Amino acid sequence: MKLILKKNAYGKNAVNLSKIIRHPTYHEFRQISVNVSLQGDFETAHTLGDNSKILPTDTQKNTVYALAQAHFVDSIENFGLYLANYFITNNPQVTQATIDIVEHPYRRMTFDGEPHHHAYLGGGSEKYTTTIVQTGSRIVISSGIKDLLILKTTDSGFEGYIKDQYTTLKETADRIFATQCEATWTYATQKLDFTAAFAKIRETLLKTFAHHKSLSVQQTLLAMGSAVLEENEAVSEISLIMPNKHHIPFNLEQFGLDNNNDIFIATDEPYGYITGTVTREQGNEE
Amino acid sequence: MKLILKKNAYGKNAVNLSKIIRHPTYHEFRQISVNVSLQGDFETAHTLGDNSKILPTDTQKNTVYALAQAHFVDSIENFGLYLANYFITNNPQVTQATIDIVEHPYRRMTFDGEPHHHAYLGGGSEKYTTTIVQTGSRIVISSGIKDLLILKTTDSGFEGYIKDQYTTLKETADRIFATQCEATWTYATQKLDFTAAFAKIRETLLKTFAHHKSLSVQQTLLAMGSAVLEENEAVSEISLIMPNKHHIPFNLEQFGLDNNNDIFIATDEPYGYITGTVTREQGNEE
Amino acid sequence: MKLILKKNAYGKNAVNLSKIIRHPTYHEFRQISVNVSLQGDFETAHTLGDNSKILPTDTQKNTVYALAQAHFVDSIENFGLYLANYFITNNPQVTQATIDIVEHPYRRMTFDGEPHHHAYLGGGSEKYTTTIVQTGSRIVISSGIKDLLILKTTDSGFEGYIKDQYTTLKETADRIFATQCEATWTYATQKLDFTAAFAKIRETLLKTFAHHKSLSVQQTLLAMGSAVLEENEAVSEISLIMPNKHHIPFNLEQFGLDNNNDIFIATDEPYGYITGTVTREQGNEE
């Protein structure tokens, strides 16, 4: 019996970096977390403990900080593209470099309608993400939004489903629809105002969620994904993860109170987990 | 040797409740987590396992949901006051009832300047809190804000401190000041528009933080606490917890790069932990 | 432009279930968390909101609890196999059912060398996992161990790596090696004493980690994976994730103290992230 080392990769995760970009009229504050992962010719590190082709993860970390000064100047996509290319170009043994960046957005404090020069509010669960995979000279850019907690109090129902001997759920034409949405989409181009594209996609996701008359999470998921593709030519595919954060009507009738569909048990677990990918028909891409 | 059961308490924690309040022009969505804690004559439950004076925590939970329909209609303070009084009034064996409520704020989605009728964004770390302690007929109301992540990129320094053999920190007149602020204040009255008071106090905390020329976290903490007391007669005392979320300048000079005070290591641990309480002089309260 | 719904799936996550199995001489306590995910003919749920082929996630949850009484009687693998087959068999529209089970191990309290009849200690980070994927009648079983925090204080070094302009790491022949190991392996058979197999694989992982003279994380990873394959015929492939939980020597020399390689800064982030898969040569499998 012979054993084979198949896929392997290594890198540094959670390189937490913040940057002040000083504009004439205000300070821009950015906070990101970068993961670097390299694939390539690392066989002898595994078999012999020969590290001569290993760029230490500590050095990867230093590289991210050092390059951020000149090259993290606008979108996380552009910084990621620079980093991936840097590791590929400077390390012949590396065949594939993957850069993941998560951005924690901060928004300027506003007083009397005026955004403050240098004071920020952070702390939202919502995060912006990008993954750059460079394999030789081939590049794939996937960006996204994560932990976007969205909720609507009506225009959502769930009826007409299968009933079997384990069914206890009651059908309803009016329920709370809450989800901690994660969306990831692929850009068809590397030349793009990624910041503007992101803002537009986020707006489309929110608007579609808010206005959809939902008959199921699946239906709303497809509507959201389709809207993004219809309104953004630069997006070639989008995947959505929409866990159903259940708000379960509390049984007030057992205490002689009216059920006004207004008091709910807010639960974390268990939760429905609905995922789907929407893409363009292949023929159209040619 | 005789052993004594000293202080004891019991109750239900994390009663997670959401409510839709349907207004003529929009739906209001609220999500809270309620803790109930009771003190009183529970000696025999401990010594004999006699539960005849024990209101089960499960019943406490049901009570919170049942009473929310008629009595959670505006501020968490008013709901807390109702709950505390309910448990005291209906349970002669209870000498003290403590109600803690944490609210997870949701804000309406806005499209083209118009807030949506029933779609919400949640997910911020920031939470609103209140603690109601009713002992017989005596009531203390403490409200607050928690996990408020605020940051300023300048107008903050730290110099002139003690140096000893373990000192390595460099003095600086310009550093990032970031904190996950927790503020708790006591109201001197039960008759108050708590929602409006909260909004005003929050604004004062943000504004003071943003505009202060900070020579130390301690100095900014006192400024923030003092401003709240000066601008809000209904507040008798305020405590602030301001952990210092350090953003440490990355040593770019070691790689031949200029230090522009722009690239930082964002750290979670260890962290400075600064606390203080500001109150009114006793003589003035009479 | 035509849009297509590509891959999609839905199910219930975090079905948290505990069971007492009453043996003649003691009580066995088990706690698991089950995820169900279904793929199949769900197109019209997405396009039309037609739920007639949707088995609600609430019903999936009920099914897990109901079937646990008769069918969760030994290993999580056997329960997972039963569940996957149940959903496939009873739902013709389902082409693939995936069951993930995470077990939180509890161990019996022991007093004076005797395990107690019904008292347990839990709370370890270590978890046992299995994933059953049934596609029609084809079944893949992957089991594993997660959050296994293992550490050695010596017999680990890291030298001879690439140096470039961003290198600051010092070579060392003696460092702490700590990792929160995650291992996942595929079983080549469905007829197995999974509980015994798991115990043996876990022992192999620990023993190899402890005894290996490590020149790199990669080398130890390969040694651990290879040992599992060599000692367990039923395992056809194993993947390991070994994040490097760095313990960084504290610079005591700056305070005039000896460096005895004994005082370390224990860090969580950033962390090295090393992954690899070891498999059997294809020719041998025939």
Add this chain to the structure above:
Amino acid sequence: MKLILKKNAYGKNAVNLSKIIRHPTYHEFRQISVNVSLQGDFETAHTLGDNSKILPTDTQKNTVYALAQAHFVDSIENFGLYLANYFITNNPQVTQATIDIVEHPYRRMTFDGEPHHHAYLGGGSEKYTTTIVQTGSRIVISSGIKDLLILKTTDSGFEGYIKDQYTTLKETADRIFATQCEATWTYATQKLDFTAAFAKIRETLLKTFAHHKSLSVQQTLLAMGSAVLEENEAVSEISLIMPNKHHIPFNLEQFGLDNNNDIFIATDEPYGYITGTVTREQGNEE
């Protein structure tokens, strides 16, 4: 109106430190997290931003690492006592120093009955704690155990409680009793083998929990606290926090299955929260 700065304190939290203590026959590995908090004459730091009496939290951190080499040699209590005294003695402006230490226990791997020389398993939720408060020359030592997840599958009931209009809980003579126990006790002396004392107290807590015929959480809590005081003269008082981690019987009857009291929903929230303090009668302490 005059405002007063009341209580204030500052320090460094989460100083995460690991140490190897090399014994002739094995390596001892220890990992702790230290909090330092100072109170004293810091008025002008708050009012004027005058830091001349401020020992920076960064220096406090360095001090902990530097002193660990010579003084963290056995129990966390002895290290905490040294640190508290160090800060008080070297800083005349400090009137009170509080040292909190949390230890993450690691246990040696054992193969064929033999503990390994230098390989460890960590990752349990259980943690050992101590808090040293030194005010001038007065010292209070409180130690404890935290996140001790203990569970029993029988010998626990809950009956005879109050019923009112919101009661839905059913009485039971046989339920699962699970708690994530936190115990904190005060030592009456500074001269003690703290490590041995801790081990004995932990054993008493486990044994009492396991053997108690519980009629309520309160009764078991008192039994556990009393047993610790009865068996340990050096302990003057003990407080216990015993959240009730509910395992709720799943309603199998609705599906025509027998209720064998064997299938449960394992829940995290909401949870009962039971606390109590047991102490010695004052007269006996003289």
